[in-house]
Amino acid sequence: MRIDLHAHSNVSDGTQSPADLVAAAALARLDVMALTDHDSTGGWPEALAAARHHGVGLVPGMEISCTTSRGVSVHLLCYLHDPDNEELLDEITKAKDARLTRAERMVVRLAEDYPLNWDDVSAHVAPGATIGRPHIADAMVAAGIVADRNEAFASILTSHSRYFVSHYAPDPVLAVELVRAAGGVPVFAHPVASARGRVAPPEVFNDMIDAGLLGVEVDHRDNPPEGRDWLRRLAKRRGLIVTGSSDYHGTGKPNLLGENLTTPQALERIVEAGTGTAAYLPL
Numbered sequence: 001m002r003i004d005l006h007a008h009s010n011v012s013d014g015t016q017s018p019a020d021l022v023a024a025a026a027l028a029r030l031d032v033m034a035l036t037d038h039d040s041t042g043g044w045p046e047a048l049a050a051a052r053h054h055g056v057g058l059v060p061g062m063e064i065s066c067t068t069s070r071g072v073s074v075h076l077l078c079y080l081h082d083p084d085n086e087e088l089l090d091e092i093t094k095a096k097d098a099r100l101t102r103a104e105r106m107v108v109r110l111a112e113d114y115p116l117n118w119d120d121v122s123a124h125v126a127p128g129a130t131i132g133r134p135h136i137a138d139a140m141v142a143a144g145i146v147a148d149r150n151e152a153f154a155s156i157l158t159s160h161s162r163y164f165v166s167h168y169a170p171d172p173v174l175a176v177e178l179v180r181a182a183g184g185v186p187v188f189a190h191p192v193a194s195a196r197g198r199v200a201p202p203e204v205f206n207d208m209i210d211a212g213l214l215g216v217e218v219d220h221r222d223n224p225p226e227g228r229d230w231l232r233r234l235a236k237r238r239g240l241i242v243t244g245s246s247d248y249h250g251t252g253k254p255n256l257l258g259e260n261l262t263t264p265q266a267l268e269r270i271v272e273a274g275t276g277t278a279a280y281l282p283l
Ligand code: AMP
Pocket: 013, 038, 065, 131, 132, 133, 134, 149, 150, 151, 153, 154, 249, 252, 253
């Protein structure tokens, strides 16, 4: 079984529509994929229709951007939550709105030094999509300022850059609680990916686990080997589900569908724990 539980469509910062993403998953011979757009479930209906068409299993999901009180960025994957749960939806909407204001402010700063305006950036955002720095990067590529998203993130768009603006994001403990209350399965995304910036300290893991965290994404290209070993020991000690996935973003990142996989046993635990939405699992 080839199970990949982390992929993005253009409902956030992936480059393919949900239907094209599911078609790509079929081509990559995945048996099951999860759609985990940033702060949005907007792609679920289209992805489900495509999953039925291609006979690919689909776990509806989302990736919530969080920030701790100390300013550490944490990404929380969640699976099978109720997309209409009001408390969770309110929080996600608040974050999505803040992302828009933040992107506008970043573009104002960038426009002082680069030939870039808001229309250039909007042109790269699908209607209703969650906007992020990758869309600004795409506009910079189109304007010939950088060669690709990676170059943009290595310099102009890093969190240390003078053009960077932060945005509201929920505390990870609150996000875990909201996901559980919505019947979802919270899984800490790329928890030891140090290249993204500061990694959450052990007390953040403990607080999230105490709040109801159910899994950790261990096999992810951004988690270094020592960190993966530490995560596996933590998972064993605290009874967490271990996942592996690609974090595919279409042509926006080198990550390829199926480059890391989740075991059928782990998927089974996720499906058992998720009560807010049904997974589509043919077979
Ligand atoms: P934001 O959500 O605006 O904070 O932007 C973060 C997003 O940018 C993450 O979800 C990543 O998918 C993407 N990202 C971060 N670093 C890179 C990179 N080096 N190349 C391409 N995409 C990146």
